[in-house]
Amino acid sequence: MSFTVGMYLAERLARIGLKHHFAVAGDYNLALLDQLLTNSAMRQVYCCNELNCGFAAEGYARANGAAAAVVTFSVGAISALNAIGGAYAENLPVILISGAPNSNDHGTGHVLHHTTGGTEYSYQIEMARRLTCAAESITDAASAPAKIDHVIRTALRESKPAYLEIACNLATAACVRPGPGSALFSSPEPDETSLRAALDATLDWLKPRERVVLLVGSRLRAARSAEAAIALADRLGCAVTVMAAAKGDFPEQHPGFRGVYWGEAGDPGARELVETADGVICLAPVFNDYATVGWTAWPKGKTVLLADPDGVTVGGMAFGGFGLGRFLAELAERAPPRPATARETGFSPSRIAPAAPDAPLTNDEMCRQIGALLTPDTTLTAETGTAWFDVMGMALPNGARLELEMQWGHIGWSVPAAFGNAMGAPERRQVLLVGDGAFQLTAQEVAQMVRYACPVIVFLVNNRGYVIESAIHDGPYNTIKNWDYAGLLDVFNAGEGHGLGLRAATGAELEVAIAAALANRKGPTLIECAIAHTDCARSLVTWGRHVAAANARPPQPR
DSSP: OOOBHHHHHHHHHHHTTOSEEEEOOOTTTHHHHHHHHTOTTSEEEEOSSHHHHHHHHHHHHHHHSOEEEEEOTTTTHHHHHHHHHHHHHTTOOEEEEEEEOOGGGTTTTOOOTTSOSSSOOTHHHHHHHTTSSOEEEEOSSTTHHHHHHHHHHHHHHHTSOEEEEEETTTTTSBOOOOOSSOGGGOOOOOOHHHHHHHHHHHHHHHTTOOSEEEEEOTTTTTTTOHHHHHHHHHHHOOEEEEEGGGTTSSOTTSTTEEEEEBTBTSOTTHHHHHHHOSEEEEESOOOOTTTTTTTTSOOOSTTEEEEETTEEEETTEEEESSOHHHHHHHHHHHOOOOOHHHHHOOOOOOOOOOOOTTSBOOHHHHHHHHHHHOOTTEEEEEOSSHHHHHHHTSOOOTTOEEEOOTTTOOTTTHHHHHHHHHHHOTTSEEEEEEEHHHHHHHTTHHHHHHHTTOOOEEEEEEOSSOHHHHHHSOOGGGOOOOOOTTTHHHHHHTTTOOOEEEEESBHHHHHHHHHHHHHOOSSOEEEEEEOOTTOOOHHHHHHHHHHHHHHTOOOOOO
C-alpha cells in the first residue's frame, strides 16, 4: 500500500506525542479520517459538535502539550474557530485540520454544498489566518509534507494554534514518508548578545531594590518556564504572588508564596505586597481588564520589570531574541538575595468552618468540600464565571493543576475541555466546577465522558442563572430555564453507560455524593449542587463592581 498525505499527517501528529485526536465527521473529511485511523499510535476520539471538538482539543493540549481537531469544511470549521480563538488567547498549540472541497473544483465556477453559495472557497483559510500562527491549504500531494511540517512546527514553537486544510481528494493521494529526526521541535538560536545585555540591565535594576516581589502571570506555563521561575524564587528568597489566571502555575507550598494578586478581589496582603514593593518582577503576565479588576490593579512604572515569553523590558529598555526560560535560569544563577518581602508577612489559605450537616447548601460549604477533595494528582477545571472566584480560595497541594480560561472567557468551555483533559491525562483525578448557565452551552460532551468511561467529577452549581453577569450588570437576561441536570445522566447513559447523576441540597448530602463519585470509576459523576442565586464569593461582588465601572466609562474626547 502506498504512503498517503493522510498517513504523513498521522505520523507527524504521533511523533509530537499525540495519542489521541478529536474529530467530528463530515463528507469533506471522511477519507482523511480513514487515513488517520491507519496509524495505531493514535486513537480517534469523537465529539458531539465542532465547537466542543475544538474545546476538547484545547483541554487535551493543556494536559498533553499539543492537540489536534479534525472537522469538515465551513459548517464545521467555522464553528470550531471559536475554540481556536480561545486556544490562541490561552497560548495552546491546537492544530485544527479541516477537510476541504475537491482540488478539481477550484476555479471551475462550481457552487458546492457547505459553502456560502459563491464559487470561491478561500474565505475559511482567510478567517483561520486571523486566529492561528500558521495556516496552509493542501491542494497537491507534492507540497503536502512541507506544509504539514510548517504548521506543526510553528504551533509548537509559538505555543499557538495552527490551521491545515486538506482537499477531500488529497487525503488518499500518494506522498513521501517523513524521515527520522526531531525537526518538528527545532527553535531558533537565542541572541546571546541581547540576553547578556538583558541580564546585566536586570542586575543593575536589582542593586538598589530591597523589597522585591515576583508576580507570576498566565503565560508562564506556555513559555515552559515554571521550573526556572521556581529557581529564581529560591535564589531571591522574596515573596511570590500569582495573578488569578496563573493560580496553580507556582507551587503554593513554596516558602515564598503569598497568594493571589487580584486587586481588591485577591488574597489579603497580596495587594499591599505588590503595590508597595520597590521592585516587581512580572513573569509572563497578561494585564487585561479582568486581570486588573477594571484597570485598578496594574503594576506599572520604573519599579516594574516585565519578563515576557520572548523578551524583557527593564530600566526603560527592551531586549528580545531569547526565551523566558533561558533568561530566568541564568538570572537565578546571578541574582542577589532579596528576602525582605518574604520576611514581612506569611501566608495561610482561608479556612471555611464546616456548616451544619442539615443546613441548606451554601457556596462556602460546597467550596470547602471540593477543596478537601484536591490531591497532588488532581486536575481542577474551573468554568468561566463564578467558579473563578470559588477556586481562588482553595489551597492547591503541590502537583495539583488548575485549568482556567480567563483571557478568552467563553462560558461552556470547561465541559469539553475537562473531557479532553481527561483523555490526555487519564491517570489524574479530574474535577470540574461549572455553573448551570455555562453547562447548558456544551452539556452534550458529558455524553462523551460516558462513552469513553472518563470518571470526571462534575460539580454543577445550580444557582438559576448567570451569577457573574448579575454581579456586573443585572437584568432578566441573566435568568435561564432550569433543567433536571442530575437526570441528564440517565439520558446520556441510555441504558448502557455508567454515568451517575446526584443531587445535593445540604452539606451532608454533598458528602454522600462525593463518596459515591470517588467510587464510580467507570464514568462521570454529576453532582447538582442547589445554591441560592445571590450566594456567591464576596470577591466576585467586589470584582464585578470594578469591572462594571470600567465598562460604563463615558466616551472621552479624542
